[in-house]
Amino acid sequence: MDPADSAAGTVPAGRPAGTPLPPGDFGVVLATLRARQGWSVREFARRANVSEGQICNLESGLRNPTPAVAAACDAAFGTGGELVELAGAGRRAARVEDVVEAGPVVAGYERVLWDLKDIGRSTGPRFVTASMKSITHILTDAGPHAVGEQRAEIWLLASRFAEYTGWMAQEAGNPAEALRWTNLAVRWGAQGGDETVAAYALVRKAFIAQHRGDTDAAIGFADRAAGHPAATPVIRAHAARRAAQGHARRGDAVACREALERFSSHAAEVIGHRTPHWGPRVENGNPRLIEASCMLSLRRFELAADLFAAEHRPAAPADSNSQARFAVRQATALAGAGRLDGACQIVEATLPVIKRIDSATVRAELGRFVEQARTRRASTGQLALIEASADLASG
Incomplete structure (x- = not known):
């Protein structure tokens, strides 16, 4: 394949002059650049005129790039020959016995992890999962060949990648895969000397149980997380939030309120605390939005709608996933309160975001809106x- 032909009909993505390539071997760099552009494997393959299978093999490290394929990828991204140089120099990380100094590996992939999390929060799992798995493979191969504290750092970073890969699996609607990656995160975290991931994994399992409709299991996991000897204030705050939601779905308003109070208490301990932690940043959360969500589950629709109206717009979460989730919850509360006009306006404005991020958890929220909206008298346009929301919610 001629490199010039491979790039025909494509528009190079381009990067600002002087912007370095992300760290990693050819496959990881490729996957990270693709994720940053928001391209699916299919879209990138089309732009580079390379098969989807080749892209997957490159990103997973199963194949080395030929000069022609490297040139095609370079043209698609507009990287000015840097991908060709990377491929030609043979700077792949597959030979883990060559890893002597683990510090740059950890520092580089920590930055990549933050980038991928930002992308995942805004675009959903399909643009980041391949990158996450590829980097995790590199780290777990490198871990046994590092020594001392650096070995622990690599295993802990692999654990963080695995935990987020599990979250992306859940967002993709695959709870079994989510549990598998969560369990791997616990194992690798222990190898890195961090037992807190075992406590946070119970929070993740509570969330998974919640979304499959097993409220008792969700509360049980949340309580176990809160009582875990390695639980930090962050983890206890997350656990209290899950317990509050579980009690609300069970209809126990008193237990829900007690859990919300625990959440606020633990969250207050977190403010200004800069040590590494698991899960979303509690300090970025909004207790009133969480309370509104619980009131919705308790079917106190008017109160929930008022809380959402007071809190959602001025203190909305920063990422698209959370914005969509809370917007749909607000619409569900309005529909339950009989205010279908306002509910439909919110959903209509949010549907394009829901389609873009393709999140199983957000689609589940949309399904609850549909259930409430169908109980109300609706106009032709609202119907x-x-x-349309029902079709999207069903995937």
Whole structure:
């Protein structure tokens, strides 16, 4: 394949002059650049005129790039020959016995992890999962060949990648895969000398149980997380939040309120605390939005709608996933309160975001909106919107 032909018909993505390539071997760099552009494997393959199978093999490290394929990828990204140089120099990390100084590996991939999390929060799992798995493979191969504290750092970083890969699996609607990656995160965290991931994994399992409708299991996991000897204030705050939601779905308002108070108490301990932790940043959360969500589950629709109206717009979460989730919850509360006009306006504005991020958890929220909206008298246009929402919610 001629490199010039491979790039025909594509528009190079380009990067600002002087911007370095992300760290990693050819496959990881490729996957990271693709994720940053928001391209699916299919879209990138089309732009580079390379098969989807080749892209997957390159990103996973199963194949080395030929000069022609490297040139095609370079043209698609507009990297000015840097990908060709990277491929030609043979700077792949597959030979883990060559890893002597682990510090740059950890520092580089920590930055990549933050980038991928930002992308995942805004675009959903399909643009980051391949990158996460590829980097995790590199780290777990490198871990046994590092020594001392550096070995622990690599295993701990692999654990963080595995935990987020599990979250992306859940967002993709695969709870079994989410549990598998969560369990790997616990194992690798222990190898890195960090037992807190075992406590946080119970929070993740509570969330998974919640989304499969097993409220008792969700509360049980949340309580175990809160009582885990390695639980930090962050983890206890996350556990209290899950317990509050579980009690709300069970209809126990008193237990829900007690859990919300525990959440606020633990969250207050976190403010200004800069040590590494698991899960979303509690300090970025909004207790009133969490309370509103619980009131919704308790079917106190008017109160929930008022709380969302007071808190959602001025203190909305920063990422697209959370914005969509809370927007749909607000719409569900309005529909439950009989205010279908406002509910449909919110959903209509949010549907394009839901389609883009393709999140199983957000689609589940949308399904709850549909259930409430269908109990109300609706106009022809509203009925069409409700049915479109039902189609999207079903995946």
